[in-house]
Amino acid sequence: MKILFFASLRERLNTEEEQWQDLNGAQTAGDILTQLQTRGEPWSSSLNTERLLVSVNQEIASLTTEVTLNDELAFFPPVTGG
Amino acid sequence: MKILFFASLRERLNTEEEQWQDLNGAQTAGDILTQLQTRGEPWSSSLNTERLLVSVNQEIASLTTEVTLNDELAFFPPVTGG
Amino acid sequence: MSKSIGSIRIQEADFSVDNEYQNLRAAHASQNGAICTFVGLVRDFGDKKGVTGMYLEHYPGMTEHSLQQIIDQAASRWQLHNVSIIHRVGQLNLSEQIVFVGVSSAHRADAFASCEFIMDYLKADAPFWKKECNDQGSEWVEAKQSDQDRAQKWSKD
Amino acid sequence: MSKSIGSIRIQEADFSVDNEYQNLRAAHASQNGAICTFVGLVRDFGDKKGVTGMYLEHYPGMTEHSLQQIIDQAASRWQLHNVSIIHRVGQLNLSEQIVFVGVSSAHRADAFASCEFIMDYLKADAPFWKKECNDQGSEWVEAKQSDQDRAQKWSKD
Numbered sequence: 147m148k149i150l151f152f153a154s155l156r157e158r159l160n161t162e163e164e165q166w167q168d169l170n171g172a173q174t175a176g177d178i179l180t181q182l183q184t185r186g187e188p189w190s191s192s193l194n195t196e197r198l199l200v201s202v203n204q205e206i207a208s209l210t211t212e213v214t215l216n217d218e219l220a221f222f223p224p225v226t227g228g
Numbered sequence: 229m230k231i232l233f234f235a236s237l238r239e240r241l242n243t244e245e246e247q248w249q250d251l252n253g254a255q256t257a258g259d260i261l262t263q264l265q266t267r268g269e270p271w272s273s274s275l276n277t278e279r280l281l282v283s284v285n286q287e288i289a290s291l292t293t294e295v296t297l298n299d300e301l302a303f304f305p306p307v308t309g310g
Numbered sequence: 311m312s313k314s315i316g317s318i319r320i321q322e323a324d325f326s327v328d329n330e331y332q333n334l335r336a337a338h339a340s341q342n343g344a345i346c347t348f349v350g351l352v353r354d355f356g357d358k359k360g361v362t363g364m365y366l367e368h369y370p371g372m373t374e375h376s377l378q379q380i381i382d383q384a385a386s387r388w389q390l391h392n393v394s395i396i397h398r399v400g401q402l403n404l405s406e407q408i409v410f411v412g413v414s415s416a417h418r419a420d421a422f423a424s425c426e427f428i429m430d431y432l433k434a435d436a437p438f439w440k441k442e443c444n445d446q447g448s449e450w451v452e453a454k455q456s457d458q459d460r461a462q463k464w465s466k467d
Numbered sequence: 468m469s470k471s472i473g474s475i476r477i478q479e480a481d482f483s484v485d486n487e488y489q490n491l492r493a494a495h496a497s498q499n500g501a502i503c504t505f506v507g508l509v510r511d512f513g514d515k516k517g518v519t520g521m522y523l524e525h526y527p528g529m530t531e532h533s534l535q536q537i538i539d540q541a542a543s544r545w546q547l548h549n550v551s552i553i554h555r556v557g558q559l560n561l562s563e564q565i566v567f568v569g570v571s572s573a574h575r576a577d578a579f580a581s582c583e584f585i586m587d588y589l590k591a592d593a594p595f596w597k598k599e600c601n602d603q604g605s606e607w608v609e610a611k612q613s614d615q616d617r618a619q620k621w622s623k624d
Contacts, residue, residue, distance in 0.1 A: 327484075327485065327488050328484065328485035328488070331484050331485070331506075335506075335508070335562075339562045340510065340511040340561050340562050341510055341511050342508050342510060342562070343507065343508055343510035344505065344506070344507055344508070345505070345506045345508065346503070346504070346505050346582075347503070347504045347505075348501065348502070348503050348504075348575065348578070348579070349488075349492075349501070349502045350500065350501055350575065351492070351499050351500055351501070351502065353497065353498055353499060353500035353573060354497040354498050404497050405492075405496045405497050405499070416510060418505065418507065418583075418586055419617070421505070422505070422579070422582070422583045422586075425503075425579070426575075426579045429575055429579075460576070
């Protein structure tokens with residue numbers, strides 16, 4: 147699984163991309179988020195926001211969206227283009 | 229008084245402008261219209277339409293708008309620009 | 311009443327959308343967040359097929375006066391930096407440019423709304439008349455009730 | 468489902484509004500009655516004063532996908548001939564062009580509505596993020612609830 151982070155979230159985590167070879171039992175986007183949050187700071191506070199968006203395979207998704215090892219996930223703040 | 233006619237009305241009357249030296253008692257735009265209509269054809273039928281617009285001194289007016297000898301009147305069909 | 315803004319031109323000559331856009335962009339340059347432009351073109355199917363062009367007549371003097379009133383209304387209703395209106399008259403061929411309306415503002419909502427408002431009132435109120443030329447000859451275009459209705463709807467908001 | 472229309476470009480380079488307008492005008496030339504364009508520019512006062520520019524980040528791939536979905540929605544809702552979207556990314560200075568949306572149609576109502584619809588959804592849904600640069604440094608722009616609200620209002624119509 148590829149996991150991407152963008153904008154302020156990318157900067158706070160100092161990470162733009164991870165590759166996972168094993169989902170460690172995660173079945174949903176929310177399960178992935180929980181695993182990231184348990185890493186401690188800055189992960190726990192940066193990923194613990196009500197305004198965090200998630201996409202699965204480049205489509206906006208929710209924390210209940212099911213995921214597999216082949217998916218591309220991304221976490222990012224609300225968009226501000228245009 | 230200057231009286232102007234535009235577009236289809238100008239063509240049907242074959243007149244684009246008249247100069248009046250005397251209002252013959254006319255006090256409103258409607259009085260002027262009545263005098264024009266009494267000329268017979270093509271005036272009576274061309275000026276006898278519900279969709280005729282009138283302006284006084286280049287502002288949209290109504291048949292009850294008062295007029296004087298110094299005014300510029302115009303009669304025309306509904307506009308179709310843009 | 312504040313000073314009127316806006317540039318209004320009635321002309322036979324064609325116009326450059328790029329010139330108008332660049333002028334809108336240059337004025338208030340660092341404060342412009344949004345520029346909305348509209349161009350109306352002579353098209354193939356209006357009320358009938360086979361259109362080869364059109365002839366546009368206007369009421370000189372009243373036209374400019376009427377368009378300035380429309381701009382003034384828009385400027386009192388939305389926060390606008392600049393407005394440019396060009397309307398061509400005379401003989402126009404198929405696919406030629408007829409009318410340009412451009413608006414610059416800080417915010418996109420103001421730019422979009424005012425540009426559409428100006429076009430709607432231009433079509434409903436400004437003294438222009440179109441004669442459509444087709445294979446069979448030429449005919450004055452009938453005014454559409456829908457154009458009156460579109461202008462009307464702004465007063466309900 | 469009909470074939471998708473629209474041109475979408477995400478680029479660092481500046482763009483020419485005139486080129487885009489001329490392309491929209493040339494395609495379906497005799498059937499275009501209305502072309503509406505919108506340009507968003509870097510402006511001086513957003514959430515704070517002293518803006519010197521901005522940095523734009525995006526999610527490559529998802530951005531294009533998201534914009535195509537917005538165009539498809541617009542094309543299913545209004546009669547459109549063509550749509551062009553350009554969104555710049557990277558470093559932009561004050562008063563530079565950020566985004567272009569242009570729409571051609573037979574009728575002005577369709578052109579205006581779809582152009583504004585596309586901008587509203589672009590701002591609410593497309594994965595772009597702005598970092599505002601000012602005298603004090605740089606800061607990510609906070610998303611505005613009003614942008615979500617503006618997109619929402621189209622679903623009520």
